[in-house]
Amino acid sequence: MTAERDGFRTRVAQGSVKSRGVRLDSGEMPRNKKERQSVAREIDGLEEKLTACRQNLENVDLKLQKEELSEEGRKTLEKEKNSLESRVTNYERELKMLRHERSEEH
Numbered sequence: 001m002t003a004e005r006d007g008f009r010t011r012v013a014q015g016s017v018k019s020r021g022v023r024l025d026s027g028e029m030p031r032n033k034k035e036r037q038s039v040a041r042e043i044d045g046l047e048e049k050l051t052a053c054r055q056n057l058e059n060v061d062l063k064l065q066k067e068e069l070s071e072e073g074r075k076t077l078e079k080e081k082n083s084l085e086s087r088v089t090n091y092e093r094e095l096k097m098l099r100h101e102r103s104e105e106h
Helices: 003-014 033-066 071-105
Strands: none
Touching: 033 071
C-alpha cells in the first residue's frame, strides 16, 4: 500500500473525507470504472427527469395561455408552474455539478 493510500485510510477513519466523490488533500478524486459509470447513469437519469419536467412545464404554460380558467384553477396552475420551474433549476444545477465532476475525472 502506498503512503498516499495509507493517508487516505487515515482520513476516512478520522471522517475528514467527503462522502460524495471522495477527495484527497491533493484535490484528485480516486474513481474506479464502476464509480464513473454510476456518475454517467446518474447524469442520464437526471437528463430524463429534466426533459420530462420541461415538457410538463410547457404543457402547463399552454393551459395557462389557451384555457379559460377560474381564479382558483389559474392559481393552482401557477403554483404547479412555479414548482416545475424550481425543479428544472435544481436538475440543471445538479447536472452541471455532475458534468463538472465527470470532466475532472478525465
